[in-house]
Amino acid sequence: MVDRIGLSPEASRAEDGLGSLEKSAATTEEHQRQNIIRFKVTHVLLTVLLLWLTAVHVVGILFFAKGFLLTRLVLDNRSECGVLPDGQPSQISNGCWHPKTFDRAVILIIDALRYDFTIPSRRVFEQPPQKYYLDNLPLLHETAVSHPDHAILLPFIADPPTSTLQRLKGLTTGTLPTFIDIGSNFAGTAIEEDNIVSQLKNAGKTIVHLGDDTWHSLFPGYFDPNMTHSYDSFNVWDLHTVDNGVIEHIMPLLDQSPQQWDVIFGHFLGVDHAGHRFGPDHPAMAEKLRQMNDVLQEIMHKLDDDTLLVVMGDHGMDTKGDHGGESDEEVEAALWMYSKQPRFGKAETAVLLPPATAKERPVGQIDLVSTLSILLGLPIPFNNLGKPIAEAFTGPGSPDWKTLARVDRLAQSQIARYQEHYSRSRDLGLDDNAYRDQRTYLALSVESAADGRWEDAHHAYVNWHNEVISMYRRLWANFNVEDMICGITISGLALGFVFFFSRLSMGDKASAAPGLLRSAGLGTVVGAAIGSALGFLTPSSFSFLPGLVFGGTICGVIAATVWSFRHRLTTQSYLPSLWGWMALVFCLTQSAGFASNSYTIHEDTILLFFLTTFGILSLISSLRQASTADRVLGTYQSVLFILLTRLASFSRLCREEQMPGCRSTFYASSNSSTSAPWQLLIPYSVALLLPEIIKAFYQGTASYAGSAGFWIGFSFRIGLLLVAAYWTIDVADNGGWLMERLSPTTLKTINITLARSALAIAVPVGIGTFVWAKPCINISISEPRPAADNSGKPPRPQLTIYGYANVYGSRYLLMIPMLVLSVALLLPPVGQFSIAICTWQILCLLEILDTNGLTISSRGSSSVGPIILALLGSYHFFKTGHQATLASIQWNSAFVPLRTIQYPWSPLLVVLNTFGAQIICAAAVPLTVIWKRPTGKAGLRGLWNDVLNACLAHALYYATIQLATTMWAGHLRRHLMLYRVFMPRYLMACAVLLIVDMVLVVAALAGVRVVGLSVGEVFGY
Amino acid sequence: MSSPSITHLLPPTPVQPAASARLLTPTTQPIPLLPSHLAKRYSYFHTLLVVIYYYFRASALVADPYTAMFLDLGFVSLAQGVFCAVCLPSAGSWVSGTAGGKINESTGAVAPLKTFKGAKTGGNLSGSGSSSLRKKIAPPSAVKGGSTKGEGAGGSWKGRVTPALFSLILTLTLPPLPLTLIALVLGAPLYPTSLLPCTLLLATHVALLGFLPIFYTHGVSSSAWRDVAAAWLPFDESGVWAGTVGALVGGWIGAVPMALDWDREWQKWPCTVLWGVVLGWAVGRLVTNVARLGIGRRINLSEKEEEPGAGTEVLAAGPVKTLSETKKSK
Incomplete structure (x- = not known):
C-alpha cells in the first residue's frame, strides 16, 4: 500500500521570479511558472477585495458612530469675577459673587474611593462580612459623626463613563459628560471650556498639583512648576509610587509658614490600582486604605483654620475593582469636606449620621464645582450645571436657609445664563412645554424668596435644578438620525453583497475578482463624484466630505452586487x-x-x-x-x-x-x-x-x-x-x-x-x-x-x-x-x-x-x-x-x-x-x-x-x-x-x-x- | 507494508463518492397505524389528551416542578402505554425494517412509502383483511408470529399489554440518562445540584413522550436503534417519530424564554422546556398523524453539493485567460 509518485527533478525545483524566465525550455516548467504567477496574482486580488470590504465596513461604522456617539457643544464663554450672572456688577468685596468662606483649599482625590469603603460595615450589615475593603478608612465617618459642624460625608455620584479623565472634566467644569469623549482616556487633551482651575488661575491663586499626571494633560501650564510633582498614572501594577510621592511632597507644603500656595490638588492612585490589580477584596486594598486613613489624619492635624480640606473619590469600582461603566458600584464615590472651624451644617435636621448607603441623600459630582467656587470666593464656571451642596452653606447649628437660598440663586442664574447661550448656539429642538415645569419651580422659588420663606425657596430651587439636569441629560442624548441611517445603509448593503456573493452565486470567485474589483472601483468613483456634486449643489442635506465618502461607498457596493448578480446567477435551488x-x-x-x-x-x-x-x-x-x-x-x-x-x-x-x-x-x-x-x-x-x-x-x-x-x-x-x-x-x-x-x-x-x-x-x-x-x-x-x-x-x-x-x-x-x-x-x-x-x-x-x-x-x-x-x-x-x-x-x-x-x-x-x-x-x-x-x-x-x-x-x-x-x-x-x-x-x-x-x-x-x-x-x- | 497508519497515506481516489454514497443505509420502515377506526381516532384523541393534561398541570408545575413532574409520570406513562396498545403494532408483529435491503438515502424515501401505502390502503379497504395484505408485502422471514395474531389489528389485548409494559420499563431505565446528559451539555444547570433531579425528570418525560412508542414498535432491534441514534427513522402516519423529533426540537426552543428578564415564576428551570417538549411533540404529531405531511421521508443531514463542473466554468476576463489556457494544457 504505497503511493507511487515519480518526482521529476524539474517538478521538485520550483523557481519563481524572472531568473527562471529565459531558461525555462520545458513546457512543464513554463506551466508551473504560470501557475505560480496566477496563484500570487489571485492572492493580491483577493487581498484587495477583502481590504475594500474592510474599508466599506469602516465607513459604515464611522457614519453610524458619527450620529450615534453623543456630542455636546462646548461654549467658550467665561464667568467674570466682577459681573454677576444676571449681568449686574458684583458688590461683594470679600469674594466675587458671594463672600468667601475659606482662603485656601486642599483638594484630595483618592481615585476609585467607593462610598462603602468609608462607612462602618455595622451600619449596613447585621453581621458584617469580613472584607478587606470594609472598615479600613474609618476617619471620614468618625469625624462626620463626632463633629458634624466640621466634617460632612456624603455619597458622591459620578456621571458615567467612570473613567478618570472623564471624571476630572466633570469635577472641574461641572458639566455632564458625553459618550464621545471616552476614547480620550489614553491621550488626554486640554480642557478648553471654563473651569475652576482656570478661574483660580485668573484670580491670581497659586495652584499646586501632586500625583496623577492626567491633570497636566488637562490643565497644561496652570500649576506652580516648583511645588508641583506629577507621576505616571497608567502603570496599574505600581500601587505605591504615586501615593508615596504625593505624601512626600504634601506634608512640607502644609508645614509652610506663611503658605506659598492657595490650592493643592492631590491625586492618589493607590486604591484604584489595588482595585485594578487585585480587586477590592484583597489585603493590598486594606493596606492601601489604612495608609490613606493615616495620611488624612496627619493632613487634618496640619490644617489651619482658613483652609478647606476636600477628600473625594472620582468614581467607584465594580466587584472586580474595575471601572468605566455605569453600574451602581462604579458611580458611587464618597465626598468628605472638613474644616478646622465649625462652618458646615445640615440640610435635613432630622438626620444625624452620614448616609449609610449611597442611595440616601447623594450629591452629584457636578455639584462640586459650584460649591468650591462659592466657598473660595470665585465665580462659578460658565458651563457648570451643578447646584451648590446644601450642607456646605447652611452653617453650624440651626440651618441658615437664607445664605443657602442666596447661593442657590447665584447658581440658578448662572445655569439660566448658560441655558440661554447654549440654546442660542444650537437649536435644542424643544417645544415650550419642556420648560413649563422649570418655569413653575422658578416662579415659586422667587416668590418664596421675596416673602422671606428661604427654606421653601431652597426646595423650589432644588426642584428646578432637577428639571434642568434631566432635560440636559435627555438633550445630550441627541442623536443624529440621518447619519445613523447612512451608516446602517452602508453596513446593510455590504452585508447583502457579501451574502449574495458568497452564498448565492456559484462559480469560481477567485477568477471573478478582477471584474468584480473593476466594477466596484468604477462604482466608487462614480458614486464619489455624484456624492460630492450633491454636496456642492445642496449643501443643506450633504456636506462635501461625507457626501463623497457615502456616495463612493454605496455605489461601489451596489456596482459590485450588480456585477456579481449579472455574472453569477445560477438557477440552482437556493434552499x-x-x-x-x-x-x-x-x-x-x-x-x-x-x-x-x-x-x-x-x-x-x-x-x-x-x-x-x-x-x-x-x-x-x-x-x-x-x-x-x-x-x-x-x-x-x-x-x-x-x-x-x-x-x-x-x-x-x-x-x-x-x-x-x-x-x-x-x-x-x-x-x-x-x-x-x-x-x-x-x-x-x-x-x-x-x-x-x-x-x-x-x-x-x-x-x-x-x-x-x-x-x-x-x-x-x-x-x-x-x-x-x-x-x-x-x-x-x-x-x-x-x-x-x-x-x-x-x-x-x-x-x-x-x-x-x-x-x-x-x-x-x-x-x-x-x-x-x-x-x-x-x-x-x-x-x-x-x-x-x-x-x-x-x-x-x-x-x-x-x-x-x-x-x-x-x-x-x-x-x-x-x-x-x-x-x-x-x-x-x-x-x-x-x-x-x-x-x-x-x-x-x-x-x-x-x-x-x-x-x-x-x-x-x-x-x-x-x-x-x-x-x-x-x-x-x-x-x-x-x-x-x-x-x-x-x-x-x-x-x-x-x-x-x-x-x-x-x-x-x-x-x-x-x-x-x-x-x-x-x-x-x-x-x-x-x-x-x-x-x-x-x-x-x-x-x-x-x-x-x-x-x-x-x-x-x-x-x-x-x-x-x-x-x-x-x-x-x-x-x-x-x-x-x-x-x-x-x-x-x-x-x-x-x-x-x-x-x-x-x-x-x-x-x-x-x-x-x-x-x-x-x-x- | 500495510500498517494501519499508512492506510491514511493513500492518495484519495480521484472521484470521491457522492454524499449519499458516503452514508450507511437506514433500514427502518415507517410505523403504521393499526388499521382499525379506533386506532385512528384514538391517536387523534391521545394528542389532545396529553396536551390538555399538561395544560391543566401547568400551575402545579410552576409551584413545585419536582413533585408535579414526578406525579405526572404516572399519567403520562399510562396515556402513552394505552396509545401504544391501542394504535400501534408491537415489535415483531409488523415489518419494522428491511433486513439489510439496499435502501439508500435517495431511494429510501420512496421504497418504504410504498410498503406503507399498501398497508394503509389495505386497512381502509377491507378492515380485517389487512393483516393478510401486509403478510404479502412482508418478506416471510420478518413475519414471525404475524400470521398467528390474525384477528383485530394488533393482536390480542394481552399480546399488547405485555409489550407495552416491557417497553415502559425499558423507557424508564434506558433513555433518561442519555437525555439528561444532552440537557446538561446544552447548558442545563449543574448548580445548584438540587435542580439535577428536575433535569432527570424532564428527561424521563421526554423519554415517555418520544421513546416509549419506539420501544413498543421496534423493540430492542439494534439496527432500529442505530437508526434512532442517527435520527434516521422515517416519519410515519402514527406520528411516533415526528413526536420524538418534535419533542426534542420543542424542548430546544422551549429553553429560549428562560433567559428573559421578566422575573416570572414560570421562567424557572425546567417549566418552559417541558412545555416546549409537549408542544413540539403535539405539533409533530399533528403534522404527520393528522395532516399526514412528509410521511416516509427521513431527515436529510447531507450537505448540498454543487453539480460537478459548476466550479470550473470560467469567465473571459483578466487573468482568467491564462487560467483557461493552462487548464486545457494540463
Missing part, C-alpha cells in the same frame, strides 16, 4: 441544506436576540447552546457515515467537541446584570482580579497537554514530520512553560510569597524577561517557522522490489510519502500555535484553560467537517465550518474572562511584557488579550478548506475560490452581528439599558468585525499563499 439552515438560524436568532437586553447579557449561554446543538447534529450525522473510520472518528470528535464546549463553560466572569444566578470562576473570587494559587495548575497542564493534543491530530495522518516536531513539540511547549512561569511569579507576587527574598522590582524584571522570551518564541520564531517550513511530510524510499508480474520492466524504487493525506492542513496548522502562545501569555490562567480548549475544539471541528463531508471544496461550499468557527471565537471571548462591557477589558495585559505604556504595543496587547479567541478562530478559517484537502493533479486550482468562500462566510457572521447590534443600538437609543448593555455590545461588534477582517487579510490569505507555494513546490502547483 440551504439542514446545515445551511442551522447556520442561518444561529445567525438570525442571535441577531434578533440582541434586541433584548436579556439575550445580550446571556450571550455566552446562548453560544454554548448553539455550539452544543451543532455538536449533537454532527454526532448524529457521524453515526450515519458508511466508512467505519469516518464513523468512529466523527463520533469521537463530536462527543469531544460537545464535552469541551461544556467544560469551557465553567470558566465564567459574570457581568453585574447576570447576578444573581451566576458564579464567577475566572479569578480567585468574585471580588478579586487575581488568580488563585490552585489555578496555576492550569498553565502547566496546558504546557504539558496542548502540544500533545495538537501532535495527536498530526499523527492521525502521519504528518508529524518536518518542522512540526521542532515547532510544536519543542518551541511551542517551551513557550507555554515560560507563560506558566510568568503567571506563577505573578501569583507569587500578588500573594506576597516571595516578599522576603525578592523585591517587587526584581520580580517584575524577571517577569518581563519571561514574557518577552515567550513572545520571542511566538512571534519571530513562529513566523520564521511558518514561512520557511517545508510541508510536514516524510519521504522514504524503499528498496526496489522484484516485479511480481515478471513483465520484464526493471523494478523501480518506491516512494512512500508520510503525511500526504493532509499536506495543506498540517502545513497551515503551524500558524495556530504562534497565535495561541501570544494570546495565552496575555491571559490569566483560567483564560489559558479556555484558549487551550478553543484550540482543541478547532481541531475537533476540522475532523468533524472532514468525516462528515462538510469541508469546503469544489463539490460544495458548506458554510458550517466558518460559521461554527465564528461562534467558537465569540464563545471563547466570554470564556477568557471578557464581557461586552467596558469594565471587563483586562487593561493589565498591557503590562505583561512592558513596564509602561508604549504605543502602538500597549493597545495591541489589550486587543490581543480581548479578542484573542476571535483572532485565533479567524486565522483558522482556511483550515476548513485545506484540512485533508486532496492533493493531486488539480494542484492549487480552485484553492483560492474555496478559501475566499470560507473567509466570506466567516466575515458574514460577524457582519450580521455587527449590523444587528448597530440597528438595535440605534433603535433603542432611548432605552434605559443603552449605555449598560446595547452600546457596549455594539462597540464590541464593530471592533470584532474590523479585527476579523484584518486577520482574514493578514493571517488567513497570506497564510494560504505561504502554504500553497510551499506545498506546490513539492507536489506541483
Whole structure:
C-alpha cells in the first residue's frame, strides 16, 4: 500500500521570479511558472477585495458612530469675577459673587474611593462580612459623626463613563459628560471650556498639583512648576509610587509658614490600582486604605483654620475593582469636606449620621464645582450645571436657609445664563412645554424668596435644578438620525453583497475578482463624484466630505452586487441544506436576540447552546457515515467537541446584570482580579497537554514530520512553560510569597524577561517557522522490489510519502500555535484553560467537517465550518474572562511584557488579550478548506475560490452581528439599558468585525499563499 | 507494508463518492397505524389528551416542578402505554425494517412509502383483511408470529399489554440518562445540584413522550436503534417519530424564554422546556398523524453539493485567460 509518485527533478525545483524566465525550455516548467504567477496574482486580488470590504465596513461604522456617539457643544464663554450672572456688577468685596468662606483649599482625590469603603460595615450589615475593603478608612465617618459642624460625608455620584479623565472634566467644569469623549482616556487633551482651575488661575491663586499626571494633560501650564510633582498614572501594577510621592511632597507644603500656595490638588492612585490589580477584596486594598486613613489624619492635624480640606473619590469600582461603566458600584464615590472651624451644617435636621448607603441623600459630582467656587470666593464656571451642596452653606447649628437660598440663586442664574447661550448656539429642538415645569419651580422659588420663606425657596430651587439636569441629560442624548441611517445603509448593503456573493452565486470567485474589483472601483468613483456634486449643489442635506465618502461607498457596493448578480446567477435551488439552515438560524436568532437586553447579557449561554446543538447534529450525522473510520472518528470528535464546549463553560466572569444566578470562576473570587494559587495548575497542564493534543491530530495522518516536531513539540511547549512561569511569579507576587527574598522590582524584571522570551518564541520564531517550513511530510524510499508480474520492466524504487493525506492542513496548522502562545501569555490562567480548549475544539471541528463531508471544496461550499468557527471565537471571548462591557477589558495585559505604556504595543496587547479567541478562530478559517484537502493533479486550482468562500462566510457572521447590534443600538437609543448593555455590545461588534477582517487579510490569505507555494513546490502547483 | 497508519497515506481516489454514497443505509420502515377506526381516532384523541393534561398541570408545575413532574409520570406513562396498545403494532408483529435491503438515502424515501401505502390502503379497504395484505408485502422471514395474531389489528389485548409494559420499563431505565446528559451539555444547570433531579425528570418525560412508542414498535432491534441514534427513522402516519423529533426540537426552543428578564415564576428551570417538549411533540404529531405531511421521508443531514463542473466554468476576463489556457494544457 504505497503511493507511487515519480518526482521529476524539474517538478521538485520550483523557481519563481524572472531568473527562471529565459531558461525555462520545458513546457512543464513554463506551466508551473504560470501557475505560480496566477496563484500570487489571485492572492493580491483577493487581498484587495477583502481590504475594500474592510474599508466599506469602516465607513459604515464611522457614519453610524458619527450620529450615534453623543456630542455636546462646548461654549467658550467665561464667568467674570466682577459681573454677576444676571449681568449686574458684583458688590461683594470679600469674594466675587458671594463672600468667601475659606482662603485656601486642599483638594484630595483618592481615585476609585467607593462610598462603602468609608462607612462602618455595622451600619449596613447585621453581621458584617469580613472584607478587606470594609472598615479600613474609618476617619471620614468618625469625624462626620463626632463633629458634624466640621466634617460632612456624603455619597458622591459620578456621571458615567467612570473613567478618570472623564471624571476630572466633570469635577472641574461641572458639566455632564458625553459618550464621545471616552476614547480620550489614553491621550488626554486640554480642557478648553471654563473651569475652576482656570478661574483660580485668573484670580491670581497659586495652584499646586501632586500625583496623577492626567491633570497636566488637562490643565497644561496652570500649576506652580516648583511645588508641583506629577507621576505616571497608567502603570496599574505600581500601587505605591504615586501615593508615596504625593505624601512626600504634601506634608512640607502644609508645614509652610506663611503658605506659598492657595490650592493643592492631590491625586492618589493607590486604591484604584489595588482595585485594578487585585480587586477590592484583597489585603493590598486594606493596606492601601489604612495608609490613606493615616495620611488624612496627619493632613487634618496640619490644617489651619482658613483652609478647606476636600477628600473625594472620582468614581467607584465594580466587584472586580474595575471601572468605566455605569453600574451602581462604579458611580458611587464618597465626598468628605472638613474644616478646622465649625462652618458646615445640615440640610435635613432630622438626620444625624452620614448616609449609610449611597442611595440616601447623594450629591452629584457636578455639584462640586459650584460649591468650591462659592466657598473660595470665585465665580462659578460658565458651563457648570451643578447646584451648590446644601450642607456646605447652611452653617453650624440651626440651618441658615437664607445664605443657602442666596447661593442657590447665584447658581440658578448662572445655569439660566448658560441655558440661554447654549440654546442660542444650537437649536435644542424643544417645544415650550419642556420648560413649563422649570418655569413653575422658578416662579415659586422667587416668590418664596421675596416673602422671606428661604427654606421653601431652597426646595423650589432644588426642584428646578432637577428639571434642568434631566432635560440636559435627555438633550445630550441627541442623536443624529440621518447619519445613523447612512451608516446602517452602508453596513446593510455590504452585508447583502457579501451574502449574495458568497452564498448565492456559484462559480469560481477567485477568477471573478478582477471584474468584480473593476466594477466596484468604477462604482466608487462614480458614486464619489455624484456624492460630492450633491454636496456642492445642496449643501443643506450633504456636506462635501461625507457626501463623497457615502456616495463612493454605496455605489461601489451596489456596482459590485450588480456585477456579481449579472455574472453569477445560477438557477440552482437556493434552499440551504439542514446545515445551511442551522447556520442561518444561529445567525438570525442571535441577531434578533440582541434586541433584548436579556439575550445580550446571556450571550455566552446562548453560544454554548448553539455550539452544543451543532455538536449533537454532527454526532448524529457521524453515526450515519458508511466508512467505519469516518464513523468512529466523527463520533469521537463530536462527543469531544460537545464535552469541551461544556467544560469551557465553567470558566465564567459574570457581568453585574447576570447576578444573581451566576458564579464567577475566572479569578480567585468574585471580588478579586487575581488568580488563585490552585489555578496555576492550569498553565502547566496546558504546557504539558496542548502540544500533545495538537501532535495527536498530526499523527492521525502521519504528518508529524518536518518542522512540526521542532515547532510544536519543542518551541511551542517551551513557550507555554515560560507563560506558566510568568503567571506563577505573578501569583507569587500578588500573594506576597516571595516578599522576603525578592523585591517587587526584581520580580517584575524577571517577569518581563519571561514574557518577552515567550513572545520571542511566538512571534519571530513562529513566523520564521511558518514561512520557511517545508510541508510536514516524510519521504522514504524503499528498496526496489522484484516485479511480481515478471513483465520484464526493471523494478523501480518506491516512494512512500508520510503525511500526504493532509499536506495543506498540517502545513497551515503551524500558524495556530504562534497565535495561541501570544494570546495565552496575555491571559490569566483560567483564560489559558479556555484558549487551550478553543484550540482543541478547532481541531475537533476540522475532523468533524472532514468525516462528515462538510469541508469546503469544489463539490460544495458548506458554510458550517466558518460559521461554527465564528461562534467558537465569540464563545471563547466570554470564556477568557471578557464581557461586552467596558469594565471587563483586562487593561493589565498591557503590562505583561512592558513596564509602561508604549504605543502602538500597549493597545495591541489589550486587543490581543480581548479578542484573542476571535483572532485565533479567524486565522483558522482556511483550515476548513485545506484540512485533508486532496492533493493531486488539480494542484492549487480552485484553492483560492474555496478559501475566499470560507473567509466570506466567516466575515458574514460577524457582519450580521455587527449590523444587528448597530440597528438595535440605534433603535433603542432611548432605552434605559443603552449605555449598560446595547452600546457596549455594539462597540464590541464593530471592533470584532474590523479585527476579523484584518486577520482574514493578514493571517488567513497570506497564510494560504505561504502554504500553497510551499506545498506546490513539492507536489506541483 | 500495510500498517494501519499508512492506510491514511493513500492518495484519495480521484472521484470521491457522492454524499449519499458516503452514508450507511437506514433500514427502518415507517410505523403504521393499526388499521382499525379506533386506532385512528384514538391517536387523534391521545394528542389532545396529553396536551390538555399538561395544560391543566401547568400551575402545579410552576409551584413545585419536582413533585408535579414526578406525579405526572404516572399519567403520562399510562396515556402513552394505552396509545401504544391501542394504535400501534408491537415489535415483531409488523415489518419494522428491511433486513439489510439496499435502501439508500435517495431511494429510501420512496421504497418504504410504498410498503406503507399498501398497508394503509389495505386497512381502509377491507378492515380485517389487512393483516393478510401486509403478510404479502412482508418478506416471510420478518413475519414471525404475524400470521398467528390474525384477528383485530394488533393482536390480542394481552399480546399488547405485555409489550407495552416491557417497553415502559425499558423507557424508564434506558433513555433518561442519555437525555439528561444532552440537557446538561446544552447548558442545563449543574448548580445548584438540587435542580439535577428536575433535569432527570424532564428527561424521563421526554423519554415517555418520544421513546416509549419506539420501544413498543421496534423493540430492542439494534439496527432500529442505530437508526434512532442517527435520527434516521422515517416519519410515519402514527406520528411516533415526528413526536420524538418534535419533542426534542420543542424542548430546544422551549429553553429560549428562560433567559428573559421578566422575573416570572414560570421562567424557572425546567417549566418552559417541558412545555416546549409537549408542544413540539403535539405539533409533530399533528403534522404527520393528522395532516399526514412528509410521511416516509427521513431527515436529510447531507450537505448540498454543487453539480460537478459548476466550479470550473470560467469567465473571459483578466487573468482568467491564462487560467483557461493552462487548464486545457494540463
